[in-house]
Amino acid sequence: MGIYKAEHLKEFIVNVLKSQNVNQEDADVVAESLVRADLEGVSSHGISRLSIYSKRIKDGRINPTPSISIQKKGISILSVDGDNGLGQVVSYQALKEGMALAKETGIAAIGIRNSNHFGSAAYYCQLGCKEGLATIVMTNSPPGIPPWGGKEAFFGTNPIAFGFPVNNQPDVIIDMSASVVARGKIISAAKEGTSIPKGWAIDQYGEDTDNPKEALIGAVLPSGGVKGYGWALAVEILSGILTRAAYGPHVKSIYDDSHDTANVGHFFLLIDIGKFLPLHEFSEILKTMFFEIKSSPKKQGVESIRYPGERREQSYQEKLESGVQLSDEVKEELQLLADKFKLNFHGRFDV
Template identity: 30%
Template sequence: MNLSLEEARTLVTAALKAAGAGPLMAASTARALVLAESQGQGGHGLSRVGQYATHLRNGRVNGSAQATVVRRKGGALLVDAQEGLAFPACDLAMTEAVALARTQGVALVGVMNSHHCGVVVDHLRAVADAGMVGLGLANSPAAMPAAGGKHAIFGTNPIAAVFPRRDADPLLIDLSLSEVARGKVMLAAKKGEPIPAGWALDAQGQPTTDAHAALAGSMLPLGAASSPKGAMLALMVELLVTALIGANFGFEADSFFVDEGNRPHLGQLFIVVDPGALAGQNGYFDRIEVLLSEMLTDEGVRLPGARREVAHRHAEAHGLEVADAVVASLKALANG
């Protein structure tokens, strides 16, 4: 079935409101999920609506939460998501970060008591619109072991960055720190297919190609087969978005993929830099184009985010093709 982006947002908003989300939370979350879907990021798109609705109904999310700024000092600021869905808290964080960076040159904004935040780089789009550079980090429920370890401690801990350009789409960089996205293992499990060696460990900490055993065990960090670098990066992100701002560690948060469990109290951290405070706006825009031009001299180079932007524009013009079963599920949720 074809849905316009507005139709999809309306349907998702209604589904979340029926599950107990307040109007602002439902609308903010719907915008983010539909944006993800429109870019081909289905794992963070409409497939999450049922999960969020269940968490709202089961009390894993506070549907009446009102994100608030709880601490300010210089260029640093802390937002409390109040155990709600992450999106309105991240919206507030981005608004505050851009305003703060305009006056301070740089802003560091943390979000605590949060939940799953979707596509991290999408939160940074407002930063690019303001002509600023942005970095985003987040943690998630435990899915990866420490270097040399066997049991899951860190989440897949995504990192993202946005770099605006003068007369072109910004660079959009977004990646998780596991060797492969957990969603690929889940898909293999549903199909009854094996996974490649080097993706995951079983519950006993042994390498496995069994997708079901992998889901019961842990994901391997990026590059784990030859280096501890991925695990070290995951450790850095974990500390920055937890110890620094007061959020839970990944191993303290119950999985997003179970209906019952605790409120995860996860963290997100955003850094926003005004180029005008350093090289200057024109200097920044000139230099980034020099680098990108050099990159594009090699055939086959694709700038990060380009494919997402093409997909999004196509969806804006032609709508989203959504499976009938998914639309029926969303309508059922919207009808309570």
């Protein structure tokens, strides 16, 4: 294990990407997204993804210099072709346009195709919250969960995230996968050689497994059974079919060795809160509700009740000070990248 300063990890990510012709601004966006995920305790969507991003850029399966097309369709709709760029780059550029549109019209819907893995959905909710926008983010992904009653992966884990701004307190950030657990956590467990809890996934024969490698061959189970299946289907329709991206088993994984592009689809909805009521009033009502929630009777052993977004912000602030802990597996991957691009992988704290 090693502990690294966030600023050094960002610098390293930027230098790796710039070595592969990604421009400074785009590299900064990817670095911020990945390191923020680690700071928030969501390492499955953090710097552990850099190695595969780099490999797929080298293989020609991700375009480091995309010509992103953003077309306005009607008053409040943007249709985006990401030209197979890094998912964070495509999403960030689309979101910038969408936020300006939402402030003008009150609402913006953004459909994105020809993108790639975009990191943590929460990241885009946080960007929207900074602009006073209620933000809904969803994406499809490579096959991970079976349809209800099936044993073979068809839908992605298809997360959906919600963001609501709160003045002088952590924003409400709700980021949920349609699967029992994010597939990235199973990928991380496979890398680290650890088992996973029973009930997370099935193997290729449809049997419950605690082996992450068998789970990656099989399927992750949907959250809440048939409810998770319905959720995955709805996200697939909005992110894959409505956007004209790939859907279901046609979304390619960056972890397989095919030569196909992923054609991941994303769907964002931005709502200008100020068009409904003043933002400060909205925030004060939320705070009153949080006070009531936290004042409700607690189960034995529970010290406090938190709302979604508080834990993320607490972890973020703590790890900015104490550093990001990386597994030996991820450290080795990053050192290989450092050697390949003649970079200095540094930043370990004296602990």
